[in-house]
Amino acid sequence: MPMTLLPESMPVSKKSMPELGPRLLTAASLVRRGSKVADIGTDHAYLPIYLIRNNISSKVLACDLRKGPLDNARENVIRAGCENEIELRLSDGLDCILPNEADDIIICGMGGTLISDILSRTDWLKNPHYRLIMQPQSHSDDLRRFLFNNGFVIDDEIPVCDEGRDYVVMNCRFADDYWDKDNELKTHFGSLLHNTDDISRRIIGRTVAYLKVRRESEKEYGDKNLSDLFKELIIQAEEILNES
Ligand SMILES: C[S@@+](CC[C@H](N)C(=O)[O-])C[C@H]1O[C@@H](n2cnc3c(N)ncnc32)[C@H](O)[C@@H]1O
Numbered sequence: 001m002p003m004t005l006l007p008e009s010m011p012v013s014k015k016s017m018p019e020l021g022p023r024l025l026t027a028a029s030l031v032r033r034g035s036k037v038a039d040i041g042t043d044h045a046y047l048p049i050y051l052i053r054n055n056i057s058s059k060v061l062a063c064d065l066r067k068g069p070l071d072n073a074r075e076n077v078i079r080a081g082c083e084n085e086i087e088l089r090l091s092d093g094l095d096c097i098l099p100n101e102a103d104d105i106i107i108c109g110m111g112g113t114l115i116s117d118i119l120s121r122t123d124w125l126k127n128p129h130y131r132l133i134m135q136p137q138s139h140s141d142d143l144r145r146f147l148f149n150n151g152f153v154i155d156d157e158i159p160v161c162d163e164g165r166d167y168v169v170m171n172c173r174f175a176d177d178y179w180d181k182d183n184e185l186k187t188h189f190g191s192l193l194h195n196t197d198d199i200s201r202r203i204i205g206r207t208v209a210y211l212k213v214r215r216e217s218e219k220e221y222g223d224k225n226l227s228d229l230f231k232e233l234i235i236q237a238e239e240i241l242n243e244s
């Protein structure tokens with residue numbers, strides 16, 4: 001995509017980029033040094049700029065579904081002087097990315113259901129070469145379920161608190177020799193269940209509270225079997241929490 005030049009009055013300062021917060025810093029820490037990166041839903045392009053400025057990556061595709069965010073990204077990229085290393089691209093998910101254009105794929109700040117939909121349309125990701133770095137904003141259970149059912153493995157889930165909100169950043173890959181069962185406990189809690197840090201505990205507590213609400217609503221109006229499943233999950237999670 002051709003770059004538009006900034007108006008002459010716009011100051012070009014390499015110091016004007018905000019510092020990355022812990023959430024995006026954690027995602028950046030999972031990028032393999034020297035890899036080509038695609039940042040899907042880049043918005044402001046702060047993460048691509050950080051990766052280039054810190055010599056973590058030499059080439060980043062900063063992609064977004066909408067023109068508005070991409071225009072903001074373009075201004076930031078030019079201000080940062082990274083226009084040779086960061087290419088901006090209008091793309092719905094990975095629809096406009098070729099398999100040889102990225103090694104590490106970052107998808108942060110979108111709901112887990114939307115991330116799953118994006119992954120499901122991109123068959124070439126089913127290759128252990130690619131690393132998927134994802135931070136679901138909500139519905140992380142939908143994302144885990146998709147991953148477990150489609151041959152992906154979650155190597156790491158890192159809990160992180162940013163401006164008073166708790167998040168999980170996932171590091172995943174396709175593993176054709178590995179097939180995880182759709183285990184409901186893991187789907188809802190991931191690997192956080194055995195962690196003892198405060199952030200993981202808070203996330204688990206919130207997930208238990210959410211399951212309790214869903215259990216009640218299924219019991220009253222919906223699927224009795226689902227209500228029983230949620231009850232079982234709550235008991236198992238609380239047992240593990242009380243043990244540790
Ligand atoms: C909340 S922002 C997240 C920005 C950044 N990734 C972060 O985590 O701070 C979500 C961005 O994803 C973009 N987006 C939403 N759906 C998308 C899709 N299907 N493909 C690409 N980008 C999408 C939105 O336009 C928006 O810029």
